[in-house]
Amino acid sequence: QLKDRLYKCHFIKQSKEVCGYPLSIFFIVVNEFCERFSYYGMRAVLVLYFKYFLRWDDDLATSIYHTFVALCYLTPILGAIVADSWLGKFKTIIYLSIVYAIGQVAMAVSAIHDITDTDRDGTPNNMTFHVVLSMVGLFLIALGTGGIKPCVAAFGGDQFGDHQERQRRTFFSVFYLCINGGSLLSTIITPILRAQNCGIYSKQKCYSLAFGVPAALMVVALVVFIVGSGMYYKAKPEGNIMGDVCKCIGFAISNRYKHRSKQYPSREHWMDWAEDKYDKLLIAQIKMVLKVLFLYIPLPMFWTLFDQKGSRWTLQATTMDGNFGAIVIQPDQMQTVNPILILTLVPIMDSVIYPLIKKCGLNFTPLKRMTVGMFLAALAFVCAAVVQIEIDVSRKHLTYFNLTQFLKIFPFLIIIRATFFLQSGQLSCAFSRDFGFGSSYTFFIPSTLSLGSNCQESITGAEDIKPNSVHMALQVPQYFFITAGEVMFSVTGLEFSYSQAPSNMKAVLQAGWLLTVAIGNFIVLIVAEVAKLPKQWTEYVLFASLLLCVCIIFSIMAYFYTYIDPTEIEAKFRRNVGDDDDDKNDKQRKLEMEMMKRDLDRSDDEHYKGKQTKM
């Protein structure tokens, strides 16, 4: 470890820098951009692929979609363990990216209908082949994207020296910008690709292209990452660290239990009961991790609200008017407001808001930012509730017919004017009507209607559901608050998870952070199922209230949290061990001290340097 630290100091000192940033991080952020393009691009068309290509019903399509997303946030723990204890972050990223790219290619191939379209009628003849291949593809993608996720962020953080605290914080902001740049572009592009017609024997919607481009981007991500290989600082894995951690915790608990009698003096921390068998440094590192993980307990609630953008908010948008004059916005396209706002807000926060707060003499610590982020997310749901009330009021006066008595044509039309053709044998006639956004109509076709004559006059219609009158633009405030909350909560949390983790458990703590996302998604399902509120706006208020309570609890927990400098603590322990060890190479130790001193002297950020800060 000592050798590694010295090596890192040397490596970083000698590596190429651009404007004070290691050149290597350029490759890492480009890699992240391409990978997120690949992930979000594929995800954008996934449900439609299930529904229209694999011919699944809505329920099955939705369940498989959410299972896939949940899996993507559960696999980070696997990737982190492999990286921190066995392969190291660099190799883990390479290997899992290959798995990821294979998964994307499998998806693209599974969407080529011509492969099994033996009778050339445009529909696959062996659906099992397509289903199996796409499921294998999705499993590999979940393994790849989840597995590399905690490693890439932590690997990026590793490229900075202890004296580059400020640059590292900026790196995490830029990293987040790249995530959202990739996501924004792909969510616009892949639906366009899907809408194209392609095929060898017959032309069908081009899902293979919509999956193929993300697959190509994943290959680009891998190549870019490999090109930067010579420039990275690659921390060595330190053996089966997770195994050691579990054993150490187990020993501390059992030892504490064995010495439960009052005759034994109590120890400062329950983990100190492991001292009889385990290294003090390992115990100190476990304490650091447990402290942060304890702080994570309330965090899933933020993601519970955040991830409803893709579900509840999109459904809310389907009952709103998306006509923006020159363009008509589809309900699911409203989600692009999030990455657009991220791209705007991250630079504003970093270069204007945070420096301004600092200038006002306020110490806006990471945990304070995260608390404010939670509060803003709760506020976003209050806005969503207000919009929902507005929608409900606008739809209250509608008269609903018993639709089963009538022939119902196209329930939710989002086009302004449509033409229908009635056909019987060789005869046909056309009629056109104007439709409002979200409206529903019943048309009465007289049994005496003779096709070939003018249907325009003979067919009468009734408006079952009036067009949506509440404009989709009213969702912008809720998107603004949730995204501002995301910038304060998520960007800060990402960096916080890195900076507070011991050197050998950086990726593990990143995975712990991502696990809060997976748990948050499960909470959505549980709360929605248990609460079963009759009015949607009351559900929004319930979620806002829950997050507000959690926010208060978190702020109390954060108040008692003491920021640490893991590097300093680890160095202290190593020095102590060194003092007890007669064989310790004095020269080497002195060299380490010298390097660290020089490192700190170069520091241009006093914020965390060598001092412990309260929230």
Ligand SMILES: NCC(=O)N[C@@H](CCC(N)=O)C(=O)O
């Ligand atoms: N705006 C979405 C976004 O930035 N998502 C990030 C973070 C997701 C998370 N829950 O941590 C991404 O990496 O996709």
